[in-house]
Amino acid sequence: MAKMWAESVCVSKATSSAALGSTWETSSSRMTHPRSDIQLFSYAPIRASHSVDDNNKAYKQLGLSSLKKKIEDAVIRAEMFTPTALEVEEARWSKQEEMIRDSNLWDDPARSDRILVKLADVAKVVDSLKDLTFKAEEAKLITELADMNDINCGLFRQAYNASLDVSKFLDHYRMSKLLKEPYDLEGACVIINAGSGGIYPKIWAEQLLSMYAKWAKKQGYKGRVVEKCSSKNGGIKSAMIEFESECAYGYLSGERGVHSLIGSQNGCILREASAVCVDIVPLFLKTTYDLQIDDVDLVVSSSSIDQSGTEPAICIQHIPTGIKVQSSAERSRFANKIKALNRLKAKLLVIAREQGVSSVTSIKRDAIVKLWQKETRRYVSHPFKLVQDVKTGIELSDLDSVLDGNIEPFIEAHINMR
Structure with a gap:
């Protein structure tokens, strides 16, 4: 549940x-x-x-x-x-x-x-x-x-x-003052999904959730975890944390992609990395974007998170692009549908911006970046400690400090690189 x-x-x-x-x-x-x-x-x-x-x-x-x-x-x-x-x-x-x-x-x-x-x-x-x-x-x-x-x-x-x-x-x-992209001043929704491979990716996903929560607290950000799907054996399968603070999207947009933990668990060196995918979606606070999506382009489905059906999860798929979003944090099916639809619109606006097209209808499905194929950062815990940001080349040796929420060097490097 x-x-x-x-x-x-x-x-x-x-x-x-x-x-x-x-x-x-x-x-x-x-x-x-x-x-x-x-x-x-x-x-x-x-x-x-x-x-x-x-x-x-x-x-x-x-x-x-x-x-x-x-x-x-x-x-x-x-x-x-x-x-x-x-x-x-x-x-x-x-x-x-x-x-x-x-x-x-x-x-x-x-x-x-x-x-x-x-x-x-x-x-x-x-x-x-x-x-x-x-x-x-x-x-x-x-x-x-x-x-x-x-x-x-x-x-x-x-x-x-x-x-x-x-x-x-x-x-x-x-x-x-360096945040000049269209949605940089908006809030942010951080979506975390654990990869396959047993319990370790799920434990790693929970560590990343904690890292972003600690970062937000250090920044004095207003944030809340709105969805969290725990794993029976420990860790989490997925989670969503919303930061209802200005500039959150501008700061965190560089976090999109795969975060890999390479090292040991319980004294055993892992041959393969534990992978977690992080997506960052704008959370519009003050600006309203009038984006109309035809109902015929949407597939809306619902399912309960557990057998009691107390949390009606809504999943929406945009047929032309294949983009899927979901929401289960609200108390009613209607509220979850509105929330999921807003996330879909935000994702489509970001993709249109990335592809340099003026309208969502012009988005090329084959050109959409697949986040699971986009490596963002490597966290090495064994035999030495190192955090390597793939996109900017920044490397830090204090893994514990990074996991404690001190990710400002990576954020600043990404913003300066844009």
């Missing part, structure tokens, strides 16, 4: 804008230069201790100058970038306000809604950038006070945490 669980977290994401233009690219290139004073950083965790003296010793062991350098670098990034970004976003804000003043909101309610939504989004970004400025100033001031107070551990921890917030926001903001 399909089991479902839900987990929700919220975040305000910066919307994409081409207005930043060359100013951002110039500052970004300076930031990513290998000079240690303005590069992106990965921070080591600080272990808790039982006394101020022990904490101070721990900071000294980490290297006070190194810790201060990391805080100062985050402050420098903020001071270099924030004023320009704030100027651009405030200009966008003023433009949206002018559009509201110059138009009659009652004449075109749909257009008015779009303008008001954009205005609210820009306002959030402006507020976040102002808050970023305060955090950078806070980190700088606290560091100076810590020097005066003979290396106070508590003050340095406060400055360090503020600098982490600064770096995290700058990374998210920079990435959001």
Whole structure:
């Protein structure tokens, strides 16, 4: 029986804008230069201790100058970038306000809604950038006070945490400005299907589900697992997790394809990889796409997940393309049909975009990419640990960190490669 669980977290994401233009690219290139004073950083965790003296010793062991350098670098990034970004976003804000003043909101309610939504989004970004400025100033001031107070551990921890917030926001903001594809700003539905080969692919599928859930939590994304079909012997056969947050599709679209685990299970080296197929479908949050599909082109079937029939699963096949989708998370057959139909429309729009055709009727069935034939990433657990992204060439040796949801290097590499 399909089991479902839900987990929700919220975040305000910066919307994409081409207005930043060359100013951002110039500052970004300076930031990513290998000079240690303005590069992106990965921070080591600080272990808790039982006394101020022990904490101070721990900071000294980490290297006070190194810790201060990391805080100062985050402050420098903020001071270099924030004023320009704030100027651009405030200009966008003023433009949206002018559009509201110059138009009659009652004449075109749909257009008015779009303008008001954009205005609210820009306002959030402006507020976040102002808050970023305060955090950078806070980190700088606290560091100076810590020097005066003979290396106070508590003050340095406060400055360090503020600098982490600064770096995290700058990374998210920079990435959001690279999302320029049509559906990049939409939410995302991640569909996970275990391959054949016994229990191991199903266990691997469950690990990938956990990886994406942890990634979402780290990003502050609002996400929930809407469908989950467990295996009797452990693991899962399939699952769907929805991220109802802006830019989720833009970030995760590069995850589509086969994820293979190569290594050992219970001490036995596997000769063949455990394969899991991941599909990413846009989850439209604010934009409505008027895509009409003839009923004669659809085959709709229903079946119960279990004998009690409490979960009426709906499967829809699009005859011209052969695309199949399903939904079983809703409480009624009608709701599942609507959900499945929306997923079908989203998949068809993505395929039409990939093939460069203007309408769904122009999609060539033979040219549709088969995800099970598209290798995306390899995870090696034995005899050594390595995660290799096939499309971008990025390799990371910390397998445990990746499975803990730290997939940002792969996401960033994919976006930069497009």
